[in-house]
Amino acid sequence: MNILVVEDERNLADAIVHIVSDASYGAEAVYDGRSGLRAALSGNYDAIVLDVMLPGMNGCEIVHEMRRQGVATPVLMLTARTSTAEKVEGLDAGADDYMTKPFEADELLARLRAFTRRRGDVMLDEVTFGDIRLDLATHDLSHDGDSVHLSGKEFEVMRILMSSSSKVVSKQDLLGRVWGDTDASENSVEAYVSFLRKKLAHIGSSVQITTLRMLGYRLEVLEA
Numbered sequence: 038m039n040i041l042v043v044e045d046e047r048n049l050a051d052a053i054v055h056i057v058s059d060a061s062y063g064a065e066a067v068y069d070g071r072s073g074l075r076a077a078l079s080g081n082y083d084a085i086v087l088d089v090m091l092p093g094m095n096g097c098e099i100v101h102e103m104r105r106q107g108v109a110t111p112v113l114m115l116t117a118r119t120s121t122a123e124k125v126e127g128l129d130a131g132a133d134d135y136m137t138k139p140f141e142a143d144e145l146l147a148r149l150r151a152f153t154r155r156r157g158d159v160m161l162d163e164v165t166f167g168d169i170r171l172d173l174a175t176h177d178l179s180h181d182g183d184s185v186h187l188s189g190k191e192f193e194v195m196r197i198l199m200s201s202s203s204k205v206v207s208k209q210d211l212l213g214r215v216w217g218d219t220d221a222s223e224n225s226v227e228a229y230v231s232f233l234r235k236k237l238a239h240i241g242s243s244v245q246i247t248t249l250r251m252l253g254y255r256l257e258v259l260e261a
């Protein structure tokens with residue numbers, strides 16, 4: 038799943054790219070209306086997050102032009118909180134959904150997932166690695182009929198490890214991405230990795246979380 042982000046506030050555009058990439062989707066940002074239309078018409082994207090107020094050409098004009106040219110890519114419009122007119126205009130122009138700024142990462146991802154469900158693309162609701170599957174909606178980790186529910190932080194840690202495939206993820210990186218600005222320490226990361234190891238063993242998976250001293254963690258598939 039490849040997402041186009043069209044938003045002229047660079048910080049917000051880059052934050053959205055980050056959120057979407059963290060959820061294992063591909064994402065690219067462009068920062069003005071004309072580049073947005075050009076990218077949207079390329080047909081290279083599965084969904085578009087489109088701001089209304091843009092230099093060059095506004096979001097409503099972009100979606101109107103896309104639809105006129107027969108491009109059916111789902112569009113999620115970003116609108117200012119106060120502007121009902123923007124929402125109506127966006128939907129009238131052919132947007133599929135809208136979201137008011139500011140918004141939470143989870144809300145953005147839920148709306149993008151709803152697009153993929155509408156397309157019947159069930160594979161995109163989960164991340165897989167080796168013999169395990171992590172359901173992004175229910176937070177269930179499963180292997181061959183056995184499944185176990187992951188708590189919020191267990192889920193975040195596991196999702197990051199699984200979407201990094203076999204690349205090493207440092208404790209510091211996990212700490213920043215999962216715990217944010219709290220005063221949690223690397224001990225918390227170690228504790229959660231230990232919970233996850235127990236859960237992986239519990240469902241009988243051959244995937245293990247390997248510790249690389251001084252570097253961090255990575256997922257490996259144990260050979261039988």
Ligand code: CA
Binds near residue numbers: 044
């Ligand atoms: Ca804007």
